[in-house]
Amino acid sequence: MSFQAPLFLAGLAVVPIAILALLLSRRRPSRYVIRFPAAATLAAVAPKHGGVRKNLPPALLMMALAGMAIALARPEATVAVPVERASVMLVTDTSGSMNAVDVQPSRLAAAKQAANRFLDNVPEQLQVGLVAFADGPHTVMRPTQDRMTVETTLNALQAEGGTATGDALDSALQALETRDENRPPAAIVLLSDGASQSGQDPAEVAQRARAASVPIYTVALGTPDGVVEGNFGQSMPVPPDPEAMQQVAEISGGRAFTAEDAGALDEVYETLGSRIGTKEEKREVSAGFAAFGLLALAGAAFTSLRWRGRLP
The missing domain is CATH 3.40.50.410 (von Willebrand factor, type A domain)
Known part of the structure; x- marks a missing residue:
């Protein structure tokens, strides 16, 4: 696969930066501490959100960013076309x-x-x-x-x-x-x-x-x-x-x-x-990556609003 505008691939650097920022934000301690004597009891009855609900929306968002960056780079694939x-x-x-x-x-x-x-x-x-x-x-x-x-x-x-x-x-x-x-x-x-x-x-x-x-x-x-x-x-x-x-x-x-x-x-x-009857020819496949990025973005927004009540 080749790219007509490879400079846009630099946008892929946003993905690891965003992942790092997300990890750092999760490790940062809460700014305010509230004393609650029945914390153990509250933790036992409070609903628990699994790792999937926690990690899927940002993962989909990262995939959307990667798909859009690749689409902007205008990738080309070699396919067999009729002569x-x-x-x-x-x-x-x-x-x-x-x-x-x-x-x-x-x-x-x-x-x-x-x-x-x-x-x-x-x-x-x-x-x-x-x-x-x-x-x-x-x-x-x-x-x-x-x-x-x-x-x-x-x-x-x-x-x-x-x-x-x-x-x-x-x-x-x-x-x-x-x-x-x-x-x-x-x-x-x-x-x-x-x-x-x-x-x-x-x-x-x-x-x-x-x-x-x-x-x-x-x-x-x-x-x-x-x-x-x-x-x-x-x-x-x-x-x-x-x-x-x-x-x-x-x-x-x-x-x-x-x-x-x-x-x-x-x-x-x-x-x-x-x-x-056929020959090898390069065809632009940007639309496929753009569609993938849009679907991933829609999935990230839907799951985040459904499970967390806010956008990722």
């Missing part, structure tokens, strides 16, 4: 290895399902674009709020060809480019199951993404036992490459995930949706 102009590019691998069925019903089908859930869960203000790639980027959509078009394009994707991850990331970066000096927050979500086979080096593109403050979140989809059928009916192993994906994420300032099944992939997208 209305944020953009995210979904970069989806459509190479032939995405036909593997180690993730049911297939890697690509599971990726589509999870991406659709991602589109449904993130804030409506978030702009979403799409890059689909195999030997190179073959589908590029700039960020938009037209979710229907993105979903339709995503669901029509087919898996075939090689893997050019670097070229796809470069296309995503270009789609996020803007001439606005106050560029809105942006991120890239890369979902792939293997190492790049052609095109630009993904690590070099990740460095450019970091310089542009665009983190890349990577998801390595599949299991080490994943296979696809070759031209002659032979099974070809297509294990994912989480190490290469993690390198891209770390260089860019993002985070790497592994999702070996469709359920885990859904959780990954839910996490990404909550992170990309």
Whole structure:
């Protein structure tokens, strides 16, 4: 927590001073002494006020003073607020290895399902674009709020060809480019199951993404036992490459995930949706402390008048 006017915190010094003055006043002997021969009898029948009635009103008063002093200092708290102009590019691998069925019903089908859930869960203000790639980027959509078009394009994707991850990331970066000096927050979500086979080096593109403050979140989809059928009916192993994906994420300032099944992939997208859709922002919370101070002050006045017949 921070304060816009921290000098007012000096008002908190009133609290210990007031407490000290109260203690001294209670220790001071009575100024006038009245002789009363039946003092013991009077003490036995007189009503006794417990420590709570004696100490609660001044305690509430001290709390009221502290709350008001903090409110005047205009405290700020860091909270997560929706990002209305944020953009995210979904970069989806459509190479032939995405036909593997180690993730049911297939890697690509599971990726589509999870991406659709991602589109449904993130804030409506978030702009979403799409890059689909195999030997190179073959589908590029700039960020938009037209979710229907993105979903339709995503669901029509087919898996075939090689893997050019670097070229796809470069296309995503270009789609996020803007001439606005106050560029809105942006991120890239890369979902792939293997190492790049052609095109630009993904690590070099990740460095450019970091310089542009665009983190890349990577998801390595599949299991080490994943296979696809070759031209002659032979099974070809297509294990994912989480190490290469993690390198891209770390260089860019993002985070790497592994999702070996469709359920885990859904959780990954839910996490990404909550992170990309909000940002940390300082908000003034003076009203809360002022309300607390007023309530404590009202409580001190009420209990003192009720129990002692005077204000504290």
